Every structure is written in structure tokens, then in C-alpha cells.
Amino acid sequence: xxxxxxxxxxxxxxxxxxxxxxxxxxSGHDTVSWYQQALGQGPQFIFQYYEEEERQRGNFPDRFSGxxxxxxxxxxxxxALLLGDSALYLCASSIAQGGGYTFGSGTRxxxx
Amino acid sequence: xxxxxxxxxxxxxxxxxxxxxxxxFSDSVNNLQWFHxxxxxxxxxxxxxxxxxxxxxxxxxxxxxxxxxSLLYISSSQTTDSGVHFCAVLNYGGATNKLIFGTGTLxxxxx
Numbered sequence: 001x002x003x004x005x006x007x008x009x010x011x012x013x014x015x016x017x018x019x020x021x022x023x024x025x026x027s028g029h030d031t032v033s034w035y036q037q038a039l040g041q042g043p044q045f046i047f048q049y050y051e052e053e054e055r056q057r058g059n060f061p062d063r064f065s066g067x068x069x070x071x072x073x074x075x076x077x078x079x080a081l082l083l084g085d086s087a088l089y090l091c092a093s094s095i096a097q098g099g100g101y102t103f104g105s106g107t108r109x110x111x112x
Numbered sequence: 113x114x115x116x117x118x119x120x121x122x123x124x125x126x127x128x129x130x131x132x133x134x135x136x137f138s139d140s141v142n143n144l145q146w147f148h149x150x151x152x153x154x155x156x157x158x159x160x161x162x163x164x165x166x167x168x169x170x171x172x173x174x175x176x177x178x179x180x181x182s183l184l185y186i187s188s189s190q191t192t193d194s195g196v197h198f199c200a201v202l203n204y205g206g207a208t209n210k211l212i213f214g215t216g217t218l219x220x221x222x223x
Binding site: 033037042043044045048056058088090092098099100101102103105106108 | 143200213
């Protein structure tokens with residue numbers, strides 16, 4: 001049973017560019033959440049998708065946007081990248097009715 | 113929103129020692145998980161434990177939901193236990209329906 005799959009694993013982008021990160025949830029899970037983890041910090045909630053809609057959003061600017069597809073997979077898009085966007089981006093899947101979250105291995109984004 | 117505090121912030125152990133990590137939270141929750149983040153960044157779920165006690169090998173966890181705290185016990189620690197241990201909580205149907213992480217405990221197990 002595959003867990004949560006994220007791609008790519010590493011990415012280097014230039015300030016001002018746009019990036020798309022991808023996530024496939026664990027089989028049987030229908031909800032996807034995205035987190036940003038800066039070095040030395042705990043994961044910070046970006047947003048959550050369920051039934052292809054953004055259900056919850058953390059304190060992140062509109063440059064951060066997302067999408068969920070009918071097969072429950074999800075994308076995180078970040079526009080106009082800033083140096084401060086450099087971080088580990090984690091995707092987690094769960095079921096809407098409750099239970100635990102399962103995390104992927106993350107995408108490490110470096111903005112230069 | 114829910115506040116989650118973990119203690120101690122840092123811990124250094126000799127291999128074979130035992131330790132207890134604590135997680136306090138400020139509101140009622142119906143999901144609590146303990147994670148171990150390895151040096152490569154992967155968050156590995158140790159326990160899903162909104163209440164009660166669970167054991168998995170050398171690790172065990174207890175959550176006392178009515179008193180709003182959880183404990184993670186590590187016995188006979190090994191170098192592979194090194195890394196950051198996070199507690200995360202969620203209140204489904206509450207005002208903040210998202211998993212919120214504590215500040216973490218950085219554990220270093222020395223051989």
C-alpha cells in the first residue's frame with residue numbers, strides 16, 4: 001500500500017519564478033493538507049483540500065495556491081518566489097471523517 | 113487556536129537511557145499524533161493517540177485528554193531515535209480544523 005508520494009524531492013528556483021509541487025495521497029485518503037517547514041521550525045499549515053475545494057487556509061499570502069484533482073492528488077503552486085520561500089514543503093493525507101495524518105517525504109525548495 | 117507546547121526543547125542521552133517527552137495543549141482535541149522527523153526531513157508517524165495508552169516496541173505513549181497532555185516514553189534509546197520529535201493535535205469540527213504542531217523536542221542519542 002503506497003503511502004504519500006511527493007515530487008520532486010529537491011528543486012532550485014530563481015527569485016521571481018513560479019513553482020509547482022505535486023502530491024499523491026495514501027490509498028483510501030480523500031483530504032490533502034500542505035505544510036511549509038523552514039529550517040529549525042515546526043511545520044506550518046498552508047491549506048487543506050477536500051472534494052476539490054480549499055477547505056481551510058493558514059496565514060499564507062495569495063501567492064500560494066493549490067488544486068485537488070478528482071483522483072484526490074494535489075498540487076501546490078507558488079508564484080513570484082521569494083528567498084524566504086526556501087523551505088521543506090510537506091504534503092499530508094487523511095480522511096475527512098477523522099483519523100491520523102500520513103506525511104510524504106517532502107519537497108525541499110531552494111530559492112536563489 | 114489551539115496552542116501546543118513541548119518539553120524539553122532539547123535532550124541529550126547516552127545510548128540505552130530512557131526518556132519522557134511531554135506535550136501540553138490548550139483545548140480539547142480528538143486527534144493527537146507523535147511524529148519523529150528523521151535527518152532527511154521525513155515525518156514518521158509514531159502514534160495516533162487521542163486518548164489512552166499505546167505501546168510499540170521500545171516506544172509508548174499516553175494521552176490524558178481531560179488534563180490536556182500527552183507523554184512519549186522512549187526506553188533503551190538508540191542512535192536511530194535521534195532527530196526532532198513533534199506532537200501534533202487537531203480538533204475535528206472545531207474552529208481550527210487542521211493539524212497543529214508543537215515546537216518539537218530535539219533528541220540526540222550518543223553512542
